Amino acid sequence: MNLQRVFSLVKKDLKKMIREPAILFLIILFPVIMTLAFGASFGAIGGTQSATYEIGIVNMNSEAYKEWSEHFIGNLTDTEILKIKDYVDNETAQADLIQGNIQAVLLIPENFGESSNSFWKAPSESRLWVNTTVHLYVDSGSMFATQAIQPIIQQILAVTVYGAQPSSTARPIQIGSPSLVEASRLTQFDYFAPGLFAFAAIFLTMIVAQSFTEDREKGLLRRINITPTTPTEFMTSQTISNMLAAISQVAVVFTMAFLVGYRPLGGAISLIFAFVIVTIFSLCCVGFGLITAAISKSPGAATGIAFIFIMPQMFLGTFVSVGLSSVAQSAGRFVPAYYVTDALTSLFLRGAPISSPTILLDITVLTIVSVMVLLLGIVLFRKYGKA
Amino acid sequence: MEKAAIVIDNLTKRFEDVTAVDGLSLEVENGELYGLLGPNGAGKTTVINVLCGLLEPTSGSVSVGGYDVQKEPVKVKELIGVCPQDAAVYPYLTGRENVELFGNLHAMPKDKLKRNTEELLGKMGLLEDAKRRVGKYSGGMKRRINLIMALVHDPKIAFLDEPTVAMDPQSRHAVWDFIRELKKENKTVILTTHYMEEAEELCDRVGIIDRGKLIALGAPKQLIDKFEEKNLEDVFIQLTGRRIRE
Numbered sequence: 001m002n003l004q005r006v007f008s009l010v011k012k013d014l015k016k017m018i019r020e021p022a023i024l025f026l027i028i029l030f031p032v033i034m035t036l037a038f039g040a041s042f043g044a045i046g047g048t049q050s051a052t053y054e055i056g057i058v059n060m061n062s063e064a065y066k067e068w069s070e071h072f073i074g075n076l077t078d079t080e081i082l083k084i085k086d087y088v089d090n091e092t093a094q095a096d097l098i099q100g101n102i103q104a105v106l107l108i109p110e111n112f113g114e115s116s117n118s119f120w121k122a123p124s125e126s127r128l129w130v131n132t133t134v135h136l137y138v139d140s141g142s143m144f145a146t147q148a149i150q151p152i153i154q155q156i157l158a159v160t161v162y163g164a165q166p167s168s169t170a171r172p173i174q175i176g177s178p179s180l181v182e183a184s185r186l187t188q189f190d191y192f193a194p195g196l197f198a199f200a201a202i203f204l205t206m207i208v209a210q211s212f213t214e215d216r217e218k219g220l221l222r223r224i225n226i227t228p229t230t231p232t233e234f235m236t237s238q239t240i241s242n243m244l245a246a247i248s249q250v251a252v253v254f255t256m257a258f259l260v261g262y263r264p265l266g267g268a269i270s271l272i273f274a275f276v277i278v279t280i281f282s283l284c285c286v287g288f289g290l291i292t293a294a295i296s297k298s299p300g301a302a303t304g305i306a307f308i309f310i311m312p313q314m315f316l317g318t319f320v321s322v323g324l325s326s327v328a329q330s331a332g333r334f335v336p337a338y339y340v341t342d343a344l345t346s347l348f349l350r351g352a353p354i355s356s357p358t359i360l361l362d363i364t365v366l367t368i369v370s371v372m373v374l375l376l377g378i379v380l381f382r383k384y385g386k387a
Numbered sequence: 388m389e390k391a392a393i394v395i396d397n398l399t400k401r402f403e404d405v406t407a408v409d410g411l412s413l414e415v416e417n418g419e420l421y422g423l424l425g426p427n428g429a430g431k432t433t434v435i436n437v438l439c440g441l442l443e444p445t446s447g448s449v450s451v452g453g454y455d456v457q458k459e460p461v462k463v464k465e466l467i468g469v470c471p472q473d474a475a476v477y478p479y480l481t482g483r484e485n486v487e488l489f490g491n492l493h494a495m496p497k498d499k500l501k502r503n504t505e506e507l508l509g510k511m512g513l514l515e516d517a518k519r520r521v522g523k524y525s526g527g528m529k530r531r532i533n534l535i536m537a538l539v540h541d542p543k544i545a546f547l548d549e550p551t552v553a554m555d556p557q558s559r560h561a562v563w564d565f566i567r568e569l570k571k572e573n574k575t576v577i578l579t580t581h582y583m584e585e586a587e588e589l590c591d592r593v594g595i596i597d598r599g600k601l602i603a604l605g606a607p608k609q610l611i612d613k614f615e616e617k618n619l620e621d622v623f624i625q626l627t628g629r630r631i632r633e
Contacts, residue, residue, distance in 0.1 A: 008491035012480065019479040019520070219475035223536075226439050227492040228464045 001236065005229050009237030010244070016211070017245060023207055027245050031200040031252045038196065039260030042188035053149055054083040055104040056093040065113025072108070072160045081152060097137060103145040106153065107135040115172045116161045129172035136175060147191070150175070193262050194344035195319025198337040200249045201278050201285060202313050204242050208289025209302035212385065217298065235378055239286055246282035250275050264348035273347060273354050277340055277363055284336045284370035290377030294385035313337035336373070339366040392417045392544055392575035393438065398447035400433050400599075407433040409599035410447070418573040420566070422590030422607075424580060424619065426629070430599040431579035432472055435546045438577070439469050452544060465493075468542030472549045472579075474533040478522030482513055482532045485521055486539050493540035500539070507535040510565055527558035534562060544575045551585060563589060583619035595623060602626050 017023050057076075061069035077084050085102060087093035093105040109115075109132045118130040136153060139145045154175055161173060215221050224234060254271060264270060288309040296302035316328060317337025332338040343362035346352040352359060393415040400408040408430045415421045423431050436442040438449055440460040449456045452466040476485050483504060490500040508514045511531045516524065521532060534550050547566070551559040566589055569576055580586055586593045587607045595603040595610075603610055603626055607619055614622045624630060 002494050004494050005492050008488055012477065012484075012488055015484070016477075016479050219471055219473055220477065222441055223469070223471060223475040223489075224492065225441060226464060226467070226469045227489065228461055228494070229492050230461075 001230070001233055002228075005233045006237045006240070009229075009234065010241045013211075013237065013241035014244065017207075017241075023211075026203045026207055027249060028252055030203065031196070031249050032256050034200065035196055035253050035256035036260065038192050039189055039257065039262070042192055053081060053104065053145060053152075054085060054102045055106055055149065055153075056085045056087045056096055056102045057106045057108065058087045058090050058093050059108045060110045061108050061112045062110050062114070065117050068113035068116040068161070069108045072112075072157065075156045075160050076153070079152065079156065082149075094137065097139060100139065103139045104149045105137040107137075109134065112173065119161065119172050126172075131172050131174075134173060134175045187261075189257075189260070189262060190264075190349060192319040193257050193264065194348050195317075195341045196253050196257065197250055197274055197278050197344055198281060198340040199314065199318040200253050201246050201281050201340075202310050202318070202337060204245060204282055204285035205288040205292065205309050206303060206306040207245070208238070208242060208286050209292035209296060209306045210299045212290065212293035212381065213296050213299045213302040216293070216385065231378075231382065239283060239374070242282050242286045242289075243279050246278050246285075247275055250278045265351035266347050269354060270347045273359075274344055277343055277366065280363070280367050280370050281336060281340045283374045284366070287370065287373030287375070287377035290381040290385070291373075294377070294380040294383070317341055336366055336369050339363070339369075391415060392419070392452060393421075393577065394448075394450045395434070395438075396448050398434070398437060398449060399445045400430075400437060400442060401445045407599050408437070411596070411599070411601055412447075413594055413601060413604065415575060415577060417575055418570075420570045420576045420578065420589060420591045422578050422580060422586040422593035423596060424583065424586050424593050424623070425596040426581055429596045431596065432548055433599075434596075435469070435548050435577065435579060439467055439546060440464065466543050468537040468540060468545045470534045470537035470545070470547045470550050472552065474526075474529040476521045476529055476532055476536070479520060481518050481520055482524070482528075483508065483517040485532055486535050489536045490539045495540050499541075503539050503541060504535075507539060510568070511535055512561055527554050530554055531558060531562065534565070538569070542574070545569060545577070547576060547578045549579055549581070551580070551582065559585075583623065587619055593619065595619075595626065597623075597627050 017027055055076075057073060059069050059073065073084060076082050085096075087096075087105070090105070090107060093102070096102050097105050111130055111132045112134065115130045115132040118128060122128040134153075134157065136150060138149055157173065157175055162171065212221070254274065266273075289306070292302050292306045292309065296305050313335045314337075316332035317335040317339075318341055339362040343359045343366075346356060346358050346362075347354070354360075391414040393413075395411055395413050398408050398411045399406065411430075411434065423434060425431050433442065437444050438451055438456060440456050440463055443457065451463045454462040454466070456463050477488070480488065486504045486508070487500060490504065495503070505514070508517050511534065513528065513531055513535070516528060521529060524532065530550065530553070534547070537547070538545060550566075551562050554562065563585070566576065566578065570589075570591075578586070578590060590607060592604065592606050593610065594601050603614075603622065605613065610622050611618060614625050616622045616625060620630070
């Protein structure tokens with residue numbers, strides 16, 4: 001392989017990315033605008049972690065042991081994440097919930113204090129506990145409320161009634177299945193951010209498809225084919241330039257997200273991993289771009305056909321899938337972008353180590369799929385796309 | 388390298404039910420400037436595409452610089468420079484960047500590439516505009532840069548496919564001067580054109596093809612004398628009963 005040829009083609013492609021306004025927009029400006037827009041819309045801008053959820057509380061606790069419910073409400077208020085609104089009855093609270101004035105309703109039962117007291121009198125003798133349930137109604141129209149409020153309340157309930165580090169899993173007061181996510185420090189943007197990386201890179205498919213069809217239409221591919229440049233050298237240059245584009249997109253998304261207050265878990269190693277996994281994903285995008293170019297007659301057609309690959313990945317494999325049904329989320333496993341978002345979510349949101357089985361599985365599946373798609377793209381383009 | 392730089396032996400190229408080249412045989416000597424004349428659709432560009440390995444012949448064989456084009460395409464590509472009929476240039480690169488890119492694709496040493504780029508840009512009158520993006524060039528300037536891109540690596544054999552089509556007279560004469568210099572440098576050139584005056588002006592020999600067949604071959608003056616006509620245009624009319632640009 002002649003590196004002079006490869007690097008001169010890479011240099012040419014990088015100049016195209018910088019000098020062609022449409023490509024510059026898709027690679028650099030689009031991620032900048034998207035990250036800023038999501039940061040502004042979903043609570044990251046300004047870096048504030050102030051209260052974002054308003055919940056209504058109907059305190060039906062009896063006069064006896066009332067200090068338990070007051071202590072619980074006080075702890076909820078102290079989080080500064082929840083804005084508490086008191087209601088005298090469930091009906092009024094439910095009416096406000098339906099109208100979207102609040103995101104959740106919490107019903108503290110009559111025997112809440114009695115139950116808490118029974119636990120403290122005999123923490124290890126569950127047969128003596130007075131069992132009860134705290135009912136929680138969450139606005140189903142808000143995906144963030146459904147995901148974040150229950151873990152927050154679960155955590156505060158545990159601290160209030162059992163102490164910060166309860167040792168037993170049996171409890172007299174139930175509030176549904178607790179989540180392991182430490183939601184108390186998260187904004188809505190934190191849920192979105194891992195998906196932004198794949199979202200930005202997905203559009204490389206369109207750029208590659210347009211670039212190949214344009215060059216074919218202008219006779220430039222034929223012209224390069226007349227030089228001693230080999231197909232391997234040419235495809236290597238394309239892969240390198242699009243990898244560099246993906247790397248710059250990760251840098252742009254992360255920089256913008258950081259500037260608007262995003263602080264992912266995992267530190268520098270996580271960030272390096274993000275560069276690696278998005279770079280691998282770029283191979284897949286080049287492959288999809290080549291497949292698109294192989295079946296497209298013109299750059300205009302390539303733009304439209306590229307969406308056959310872009311849309312499923314966008315909806316099933318990025319942050320967009322957060323709000324989808326469980327069936328749709330399961331379908332996401334069939335699109336490569338899912339594995340990028342899943343790995344980055346585990347890393348940035350859950351603080352999982354890179355060596356965790358989930359992340360290793362994600363990167364393995366993504367690597368295999370990306371290499372296969374790239375090879376398929378090269379084969380199809382060489383067979384059908386060169387005319 | 389054998390005596391003939393280019394040998395085409397009984398070449399036929401069919402596209403489905405259309406025969407673009409039909410049993411064409413010819414030889415081009417080293418250092419010869421050979422004109423391939425014919426109207427649009429005569430098969431000139433198809434011949435060039437077969438010679439540079441872009442198209443496979445349906446039957447027959449072609450060799451360039453002594454190498455069989457089908458068997459040793461890389462060797463052939465190292466020898467040739469091809470100026471396509473339509474200017475194939477990167478509009479977002481400057482004139483100089485376009486030229487340097489193709490020099491690099493031929494793996495030229497940097498100093499030679501720089502020297503050749505300067506020299507060719509100067510000869511074609513594009514030195515001052517070399518820093519401008521080609522997308523901003525006029526049609527004539529694009530065609531001139533198109534020609535430089537084909538010749539920057541100093542090829543032994545050049546295929547110039549209608550290099551002056553749609554050019555203004557000033558640009559056309561600049562290109563003619565440039566082609567004459569190639570001849571002086573003893574390069575083998577195949578020039579396709581449908582401008583008969585261009586062929587008369589530049590070519591050592593011309594082959595007139597029509598509907599894929601070679602219908603006349605010889606030096607321009609020799610053909611004019613043989614058919615007792617005033618110019619090659621009239622020779623073509625006598626041979627085919629049509630004007631070349633009909």
